[in-house]
Amino acid sequence: MRDHTLKYLLVLPAVVVVFATAIWPLIEAARLSFTIGRLNRPDSLNQYLGWENYTWAIFEEPAFWNSVWVTAVYTVVTVGLTTLLALGLAMLLAPGGRLRSTAQTLLILPFAMSPALIGVSFRFMFNPEFGLFDAFFGIVFPPLADVSWLADPTLAFAVVVMADVWGWIPFLTLVLIGGLASVPRDTIEAAQVDGASSWRVFRDITLPQLGPVLAVVIILKSIFSLKTFDQVFMLTNGGPGTATQTLSHYIYFNGMKYGQIGYSASVAWMMVIPMIFLTYAYAKFVFRKA
């Protein structure tokens, strides 16, 4: 067998699996998005109604735009906070030292937890009567003692963000520590010899050198923030009201709780657009890095 043929044969199983688990569902979802697609009427899964699901979401459904807004704010805030805090932690841990390996090991623990478990844990910890965080914040800052965190739209949103940032900081920190290790020590030492301040070294040497890694980190985190579901589902279930309802949660509820699989597929496809853009950017950066 020629090498040319063999290489395609070796790749074929992976292609088949990707097609069956990713490509085909996407195609089927696209088809469903143009149907009435109500689970309580099996015939409707093949009854086409053109672009109506899309126009319904865009022009008639305030809940759709609410979830778009929540997702956008959530993505910006979580990506910004996580990246900044991870960068700070990475700078602290990068120089090394006896505690670094221990700290790194401990750091990975939150990332090892499933998002659903993080959601449940935070829900318990913010329970207004028996929650650990609730009691802690009440002691540290007594005016917060009587605050029902998960009942207030803004605070509930803040708690969801907090849970996400807590879960993601470790992974991003480890990636950034790796990035910092590739910054040439010679350049930094030369700048220090020339009298550059620590801030100047960070701004003019470290940060530019870290640019590609930071770009990958930001894009990767944006993808995960955009599709956030587990934590929201377990922690607030989109509430209070619809204050924390992200797009993924909205899609899930419409598809699985309300049986509107056609409409749900159309919103999912609208969500695919920014995902494709981000995935393309991610691939481009990773490829360039390689």
Add this chain to the structure above:
Amino acid sequence: MFKRTLLKAMVAGALTLTPMATLADGHLEKYNLLPGKPFEGTKLNILSVVTPQFDGLMLRDEEFTELTGIETEWTFIPFGSLQEKINAEGVAANGTFDVVNYLDSWGPPNAHWLKRIDELMARDGISMDRYPAAFARSAQFEGETLGFPLRAHPQLMFYRKDLIPEPPTSWADVIRIGQELKESNPDISPLALYYNNDGNRQNLFIWINFLWAAGADIFNDDWTAAWASEEGIAATEAYIALHTQHEVTNPNSLAFVEQDARQSFMQGNSAMIPVWWWAYSGFYNPDSSTLTKDQVGFVGMPSFEGTTKTYAISMPFSISEYSQNQDAAWEFLKWLSNPEMDKANATVREVGGKSIVNNVVTHISSLQDPDVNAANDGIQAAAWDSLKQSDIMPQIPEWPEVGDILSAAIAEAAAGGDVRQLMTEAAERSDKVLRRAGRIE
């Protein structure tokens, strides 16, 4: 000629006596099962919610297997994941489960694959009249019966007997008692309510009592939203005012779902809670509660503006149309829903070596039964009283979506939003949703 006649008589006699012999212990007759084990060797897969009540039934199914030769395999799913599982079963359409258990409001969206059992009931002399009207309606859709309500609940007002000498009979009483309690026992909140919307529309459970008592309803006859009428708005404002104006609710009621409110009552942080009757045994269970049985009292739900009408809920069992064993599944449903079983499951405290904690019954006969009441502190009598004026949520496929719109509006109103504006906007959204679904012309 004589020989042939004699032979016929002997065969006829044998055929007559065989089923009689089978019925000798009364079991087949009592459970109305087919004699002769026609489905012997069949295995039924049952999908059920996790609950101690069904533990009691499952632990008895050896008897069913002995009587019919039908084996059973129970799969228990936590309530939080059950709706998705039920919907997925409907989509898969492969008959993995022969019998399924679901919340009543999920029946209409899945009615296309749940077997209608009216003809079978008529054939075997079973009537839905054996259940309170609200329970019966909860297992029906568009006039047809989808299953039997095996787990069904009325609401009761539970209160701390050591703190409240005279239980409330009206919501005005609740406010008065609550305000007195705040003076006498400032460390305990008077009322644990649950205004949070958590996907299961729990914050509608008490609200709807106010709505109905005020003479309003959820829908008009043409399925347009009716809750934004003047009566509906006034009822909603009264419900929200318990928290925002009268301040007799636990301050955390905004964040509470039903489970949190029960926990608050059990830990001694709240003195009253309106909730399903099944919660009773947990309220004095030393493993989960700080309260003793002497401290926990119950009465029917309070009236609003002189009228009491309460919400009831059920979890029916139905046969899947995709099942290959529908006849055997019907035998199982007959056995499972039998009045004797209903009674035994609330009076016998140990089955197969395992303890059973259950006060839930669904038959009128059990609700009125002195033995059942004696074994459960008379909670069935209070429940039966409550159920006489009970109703259920609208049984339409679109209810989960409309209910969630309402639930979000109630949560926002309780958090300080404008009740009229929120309820009106919710009504407009509901009308749009139902118009799109083709329910409103």
